[in-house]
Amino acid sequence: MLRRADFWKEEDEAPLLRLNRSFLPSEKIINEIKDNKEDDPIVNTDHERIIYLDAERTFLGTAQRTTLMNVLSFLRNEFGSYHQAMSYVSGFLLLTHSPSKVIETMRQLHRTVLIGYWTEEPVAFATDAYVFDYLLADYDPELHKHLLNNYIFPETYAQKWFTTLCVNVLPFEALFRFFDTFISQSIAASSNIFLFQFALSLVKHVREELLQTKSVATIYQYLRLDSSLPQLNAKIDKLAMSIVEGAKDYDLGSYDFTQLRQKAFNEKLRVRLEAANRAHQENKENQNSCITSSDDDDDDDETEEQTLSTAINGLVSHMKKLHI
Template sequence: MSTELTGTQAPSEGKWERFDFGWLQGHTAEAFQRASAWLPHIGVEPSRVDVDTKPLSTEGARIFRADANRTFRSEPNRLICIKLLSFSQQKFGDYQQSLGYVAGLLLLFFDPATCFKVLTVLNDSPKYLPGYWRGEATACAVDGYVCESLLKQHLRQRLKELGLLPETFVQKWFAGLCIHHLRYGVLFDFLDNFFRDGNAYLFQFFLAFFDEFEAEIMNAANNPEANMLIRFESAPQERLAKVVKAATEERYTERVKSLNVHQCRITAFQDTLSRRLQSANEGMWQKMDDGITFSDEEDG
């Protein structure tokens, strides 16, 4: 298992150690047992179909091949991953690399048909990641802004000063389920909580993270320094483990439960994204000057 996974979990050779592949080697039986427990939480039973693993006649979008190459070492597993990602795009109507992270992890534990069932629930259920895996992940960004609105005012102001917009980091936290960031021992705790509680846990994790690292954010000298923390590169793993656990505490669960999430999303969209999206889309219709000058225009 640990020898099959490659770059999706470790973006560069120098960072491999922070993903703790040794945890998977030492906890293989536990990892499979815990992954199996995710299925009943989301109402999925293991697939019983005779799975056709024959590769597709065409690999489709080049990003599927690139993501599969970054995820698996062996070509047979890469081809299965490509097929799963292609089916996902076909059924969900769009694709984002974060879906590839989740698919790659699931393929370590389940056959591709079961993985597709899990991805379907995650993609379609309001409890989990609806709209998060679109190319333009507006729904994910909106939920990031909902979470930001719950932070203390001085923290919100400091994030603004540092240029840390929620849309720039919640895609990896929420849509990618921190698969690209947390050591496996901590990641499995995160995923256990997520599959049990859904996106409510993501909100709780967001709040717990900024409570734990408030001093570091407030004292960050610049955007790069703060970004290293947000990407968990400078965040100690023991403190991240503390955040993952703390996010299940009553102070966070009750706060999220008390939200009118639908109204919060409407407000966040109107206040932060609506005008930007309108302007960008309006610009697609703007008539462009082709730079050609006709002789009668010169004479006039």
């Protein structure tokens, strides 16, 4: 997209470019673009409403929105699920890659790296958020306790790092470095370990600021590197680059991530999923209430228990497929 004749005329104020901070157009980035295909082979005029809205939240020009919607609709049909984060990541990748290349990259990430992240109910992401929580407790128990005491839970702030891959978090110079590192390492190894390394690096770089405040709103601003904070604005570009570079300093090879994920699922998510399932079943029963015999009640209880067991076992099995 960056080489399209009217790109900057149409997209200079695009939401996706909010954190460009004059990095683009960069001759270095433009010269490194190897994928020059401008054809849009995926044509789909029957887009879901959410995809229309997400395209509007990303680009301003009709051509760019159309390309993004075609890519997202193709991915939605192939994945059988959709998550808004797909729009952020696809939109960023489209800046320097053709639609077909973006689809190929998104497919690889979805199947081998971010397994279960881009779904309507991303249990896999929530699990990994709590895996990070365990890592933080090991590396920095003081900061971990501070966040916990202020009711700052990992699934409420890690989403911008893990599912959207820091689009709208990192300034563009650092974001390009983040993507280069993440994609080259993660796809090759079928691993998302870099996300945990990055997250540990980020909290280390804003550690003192986090410990000095008990304001929930301010804590979240630091965790998303909000440049509207005067303390961050002046140094955000160098800080962001330092965070990305600092990720390599964390050697997580001694951790058993399969075990940590199972622990996170059992301790943090299983009870909530079971409660949600019970509430769903109760609501369904209330809507379809009728007079039944005691034998029928027993059968219903058994069926409900089997359904719950099947659902939980399926989720556990899914967690086991996640690997680093």
